[in-house]
Amino acid sequence: MPDEQPSDRGAWVVLGGVHLLNRTAPRRPDEPIVLVRVPPQEVCQPATTVIVRWNALGPCPVEALYPGGTRLGAARIDGGELFPDAIAGPALRGLVGTEAAPGLVPLCYLDESVRIRSVIIGGQ
Numbered sequence: 001m002p003d004e005q006p007s008d009r010g011a012w013v014v015l016g017g018v019h020l021l022n023r024t025a026p027r028r029p030d031e032p033i034v035l036v037r038v039p040p041q042e043v044c045q046p047a048t049t050v051i052v053r054w055n056a057l058g059p060c061p062v063e064a065l066y067p068g069g070t071r072l073g074a075a076r077i078d079g080g081e082l083f084p085d086a087i088a089g090p091a092l093r094g095l096v097g098t099e100a101a102p103g104l105v106p107l108c109y110l111d112e113s114v115r116i117r118s119v120i121i122g123g124q
Contacts, residue, residue: 010037010040010111010112011037011038011039011040011041011109011110011111011112012035012036012037012038012109012110013035013036013038013052013106013108013109014033014034014035014036014106014107014108014109014110015033015034015035015036015092015104015105015106015107016031016032016033016034016104016105016107017031017100017103017104017105018103018104018105019103020107021105021107027067029066029067030066031066031067031100032064032065032066032072032096032097032100033064033065033067033107034062034063034064034065034092034095034096034104035062035063035064035065036060036061036062036077036082037060037061037062037063038052038057038060038079039057040111041109042111050109052106052109053079054079054080054082054083055079055080056079057078057079057080057082058078058079059076059077059078059079060076060077060078060079060082061074061075061076062074062075062076062077062082062092062095064095064096072095072096073095073096074095075091075094075095077089077091077092077095087102088101088102088104092104
């Protein structure tokens, strides 16, 4: 919409097991996918790649879902606490469990148009 404000748009970073990214194994029935609601990250549109600076996100609604959409849990986690030191942080580990957390990585970025983009993990 022409008068749509950027703050009205939404986007998500989708997190999941690294094996889903490199296709070494299928998703297990007990394995969650995590949706992290973020402000739009595109510098220009259309974009094929976005850079997510975790420390700049602020508090983000996070929802973990099992296959089929059953909710595992939800939380509000500060962006800088999602992947400190490039691994799932304590709040994210607590949400998905200790078995799923070690392999958790950003899989893709979705905006409200549901265009899939690759994600480059940024630092501060």
